[in-house]
Amino acid sequence: MEKSNQERLKKYLVGNEKSYLKTDISNGKVIMLSGKWGSGKTFFWKNLIATDELKKELSDKNSAYSYVSLYGKSSIEEIENDIFAQIYFSAIGGDNLVTKTFSTFTKYSKRYGNLFSSFDFSKLAEGLENEQKDNKERIALERLKNGAIICFDDFERKSKDIDLNDLFGFITNLTIEFDCKVVIILNDDVFEGEEKKIFSNVKEKSVSKFLKYEPSIKELFETIFNSDEQYRKLDDHKEIILNTIEETEELNARIYIQVLDNLVEWIENKQEIDKNILRCLILVNIYFILYHTIFCKLEKNYSIKEFNDKLKVISNNFDSRTVITSRNQAKFYESFDDYLNNFEKRVYNDNQVSENREFIKDNKKYYKSKFYANKLDISKDVDDKTFQKINNFIETGILI
Incomplete structure (x- = not known):
């Protein structure tokens, strides 16, 4: 090999x-x-x-x-x-x-x-x-x-x-x-x-x-996971942790360490554990580190807490996972840039092109975070109460 x-x-x-x-x-x-x-x-x-x-x-x-x-x-x-x-x-x-x-x-x-x-x-x-x-x-x-x-x-x-x-x-x-x-x-x-x-x-x-x-993501993760004795508490969940990190495609040692530390704290405090809850906690943690955003679950998708989105009428109803092709077929966006390009086309008009373009530019990180939260469906198969508990834990750093 x-x-x-x-x-x-x-x-x-x-x-x-x-x-x-x-x-x-x-x-x-x-x-x-x-x-x-x-x-x-x-x-x-x-x-x-x-x-x-x-x-x-x-x-x-x-x-x-x-x-x-x-x-x-x-x-x-x-x-x-x-x-x-x-x-x-x-x-x-x-x-x-x-x-x-x-x-x-x-x-x-x-x-x-x-x-x-x-x-x-x-x-x-x-x-x-x-x-x-x-x-x-x-x-x-x-x-x-x-x-x-x-x-x-x-x-x-x-x-x-x-x-x-x-x-x-x-x-x-x-x-x-x-x-x-x-x-x-x-x-x-x-x-x-x-x-x-x-x-x-x-x-x-x-x-x-x-x-x-x-x-590789796996190689970096393995190095960090094996470096600290406290991470042995996560041995039974190693596969789901790695798979979730690979979903995000993030290669970042500091992020991995913070995620693993929070998972240890969650488990030590005898919180409810299953693969969906662990996946949700990992994704919420990663996107909070990257974009400092916390999400609220809407009926069809996710919105960002405390983000005054002047384009929310469109963005809350614009599917960030799939795009409808010219043949009226749904396909996944290949990248955030692909999604952003389509989103911009929807919000620009003759009277507000400059204003909307500037707003999107200033808030690009929020739309990027929102794109990934919806694309990965971060709280999939997790009840609203547990999702809120995870959000509170990641945002405040305290597990109540």
Whole structure:
């Protein structure tokens, strides 16, 4: 059986002692792990690649691992300090920190004498601080030069104060000066405008290996489902959960985690459970995350709570599941865009084309949410009372 994209990447990067990140062949290289937003790149990296086992192997080789999120960083210096601090403290450990501090204290006590009654402790504190800084830099530098792995994440959330050219220059210098391995995790289309041009230019000069992370819905779901012991409470319902997520065609790790967490809470509170209720809860949860919408069930379809739809006379009676063809036959819409095109044709007229077009544009997410709610019939075979209970739970976050 052919391996999935995720399995191939894992084997390539850390599968055995000859894998890319475990040998010197990747020293001094910049590796880019890219994929679509929400596809679980960070989850994959932290849970399947940068495991405790890999970190221990690096430590045993007097090397180190550092994970740096660029979120909240406003300067190259901040990033540099984060890397050095992580590598330093991973080297000395918690207990060793006390020992080294005491050792340094003893050394400075001898240097300044033992007459503590007249000793200027401010000088000791200053000396201790400088000594620790020197030790920190020396230990970090040694470990960096010994095949350390540094991972940079959240590129799309970096501060505007950090120039992209400077950032890549810093990353490149890390690999040149310290011969370490650098992994960059980012979305496919993370930059726009001028930064997009800069990124396109510098990545060709800086990146040695491009890796594409593109899991299937099932693959991403399985990875997350198996990552947390609390999800074992959902084992009996795994198939319906996966099938429902596949109905939505959403590939998003954060959404899967939130859905699974809410399902665990629902079950732990001994709520009524069957496949239709679970399916409804999952769909309501997903579309609330995506569009922040909650639905009311009408006689024939669903409307959005607290959405003042000026076109509701048409939209509430316009079937978002099927379209009547020229041969007077009903067929399913192939996409939301197909549906929207037909909907627009129904609401435009000579006097209100501009006004209606602007209204639809401003409220596109609501119509998109409404389209999927009706297309999938989100509360199918679920009674109104249970549907309302699910809506309340998802909207408020509290199960009453």
